[in-house]
Amino acid sequence: MDHEEKTEERMELHARNLRIMEALLFASAEPLALSEIQPYLSDGADPEVLARELQEIYAPRGIDLVRRGSKWAFRTAEDLNFLLRREETENKPLSRAALETLSIIAYHQPVTRAEIEEVRGVSISKGTLDVLMEAGWVRMRGRRRTPGRPVTYGTTEAFLDHFGLETLGDLPGLEDLKGAGLLSSRIPPSFQVPLPHDGGLREDEDPLDPDDAGDEDISAEDDDRTRE
Structure with a gap:
C-alpha cells in the first residue's frame, strides 16, 4: 500500500x-x-x-x-432557544430556601450542612437538600475529616447541563452578579466571590461510607444539632 x-x-x-x-x-x-x-x-x-x-x-x-x-x-x-416550545407542565418551583441552598453549594462546594447554615444565617431542613438531590443537581460527595465526619455536598454534571455551564468556573463572577443586580454595588472592596472546588475529594474529605444512602443525610453533625 x-x-x-x-x-x-x-x-x-x-x-x-x-x-x-x-x-x-x-x-x-x-x-x-x-x-x-x-x-x-x-x-x-x-x-x-x-x-x-x-x-x-x-x-x-x-x-x-x-x-x-x-x-x-x-x-x-x-x-435559537426561543424557537422551541416545550410542553407546559406543572412544575413546582424551588422554594427560596432551596434556591439559596443550591447557590451556596454551587459556590462553596464541598460544603457541609452546618457550613450552609452558617452562610445562610438560618437552619435548613433535611427536605430542602432532599429536593435538590431528587432534582439531580446536588450529590453527597464525601465526609469531612472533622469530629462527627459530616457529609459534604457538591453539584452534579446534571446541574451544569441544566444551567448551561461547561465547568463550575463558568458560574457568574463578581461583576456578572453586580450587573444582574444580584449584588449591591456598595459591597466592601475586599469582598470576593467564592471559588468552588471542581474535582475529586479534597484532602480534608473521606469517601462516603458504604452504607451512606444517596437520599439520606444522617451524620453525627445532625445528631449533635438535635441534642442542642
Missing part, C-alpha cells in the same frame, strides 16, 4: 470515528463521557480530538456540541 492509499485509509477511518461519535451522542438522552464512547472507536483514536472537531463542525449550525463537566451532549444553539 503506497503513501496515498494509507492517507486515504486514515481519512476514511477518521471520518467513520466522527460519525460513530456523532451517532452515539445524538442517540443518548443524557450527556456521555468520552470513556463511554472510546470502545466504539478504532484503536488509537483520540476521543477528545474528535469531540473538539465535531464541536467545530456544528458551531455554525442550529445544534451545538457542548461540554458539561467531563461529559458531552448535543444541545440546541443558545441563540
Whole structure:
C-alpha cells in the first residue's frame, strides 16, 4: 500500500470515528463521557480530538456540541432557544430556601450542612437538600475529616447541563452578579466571590461510607444539632 492509499485509509477511518461519535451522542438522552464512547472507536483514536472537531463542525449550525463537566451532549444553539416550545407542565418551583441552598453549594462546594447554615444565617431542613438531590443537581460527595465526619455536598454534571455551564468556573463572577443586580454595588472592596472546588475529594474529605444512602443525610453533625 503506497503513501496515498494509507492517507486515504486514515481519512476514511477518521471520518467513520466522527460519525460513530456523532451517532452515539445524538442517540443518548443524557450527556456521555468520552470513556463511554472510546470502545466504539478504532484503536488509537483520540476521543477528545474528535469531540473538539465535531464541536467545530456544528458551531455554525442550529445544534451545538457542548461540554458539561467531563461529559458531552448535543444541545440546541443558545441563540435559537426561543424557537422551541416545550410542553407546559406543572412544575413546582424551588422554594427560596432551596434556591439559596443550591447557590451556596454551587459556590462553596464541598460544603457541609452546618457550613450552609452558617452562610445562610438560618437552619435548613433535611427536605430542602432532599429536593435538590431528587432534582439531580446536588450529590453527597464525601465526609469531612472533622469530629462527627459530616457529609459534604457538591453539584452534579446534571446541574451544569441544566444551567448551561461547561465547568463550575463558568458560574457568574463578581461583576456578572453586580450587573444582574444580584449584588449591591456598595459591597466592601475586599469582598470576593467564592471559588468552588471542581474535582475529586479534597484532602480534608473521606469517601462516603458504604452504607451512606444517596437520599439520606444522617451524620453525627445532625445528631449533635438535635441534642442542642
